[in-house]
Amino acid sequence: MKKKVAIIVLLIVFLLLFERFYFFILKQIYPLKFSESISRYSSEIGVDPYLICAIIKSESNFNQYAVSKKGAVGLMQLSPLTAKWVAQKLKIQYSDEYLYDPDYNIKLGSWYIKYLLDYYSGDTKLAVAAYNAGMTNVNKWLSIKKRSTIEITEIPFKETNHFVRRVFKSYEMYKKLYPKTFKHIDY
Template sequence: MKKKVVLIALLLIFLLFFEQFYFLILKQLYPLRFTSSIKKHSKEINVDPYLICAIIKSESNFNQFAVSKKGAVGLMQLSPLTAKWVAHKLKLDYSEEKLYDPDYNILIGTWYIKYLIDYYRNDTRLAVAAYNAGMTNVNKWLYQKDRSTFEVDEIPFKETNHFVRRVFKSYEIYKKLYQDEFENGNY
């Protein structure tokens, strides 16, 4: 009987240690940086901060100096043309160098995803697809299907299909891992 109790106690200790180790590993795989900028801009623009985290994770893995093969820059991998347009809308000074500044990049990217969410009538899936593939492509897919939305499986661009899946997988993980990081709001 004592052996069973000792074995159960050891098993419980192992599981407790494993759970802490598991979350430690997950936090390495899903980092969270620049929280003050994410909090500030998601609140003022009214976007779910976990969505911003998931986009940053999927786009740059929180590398503020990331540059894609297509020239997208910074944490949220903004194309200079889109960033310049958003900066003009926000009446901000623009230079491509500013896109490496985490606060500036998060502001521009958060405003842009909010613009897309509003444009697609709160269909976040469409907004995320447009963030990756562009509004022209998403609008063309909708027109071809003669519908106002589509499932992730129906996204014809393999890269965009994977991007949307990554963002929403990351979104769920960020909500669980960092559930107390952002105050509850109406996003």
């Protein structure tokens, strides 16, 4: 009887330690940096902060100096053309160099994903696909399907299909790993 109790106690201790280790490892894979800027702009603009985290993770892995092969820049990997357009809409000054500033990049990227969410009537999957592939492509896919939405499996661009899946996976992970980081607001 004492052996069974000892084994159960050891098992419970192991599971508790394993859970902490498990979350520690996951937080290394899914880091959270720039949370103050994410919180500020997601709140000001009215977009889910966990979606912003997921996009940043998927786009740059929180590297503010990231530059893609196509010239997208910073945390949220904004193309200079899109960023300039967003800056004009926000009536703020624009410079390509500003895109490396986390605060500036998160502000523009948050506004842009909110714009896409509004354009696609809150359809996050379409907004995230458009964030990656562009609105022209997404609108063409919708036109071909003669529907107002598509399933992730129907996204014809392999890169965009994988991007949308990564963002959705990251979104769920950020909500689980950092549940109290951001104030809850219904988006």
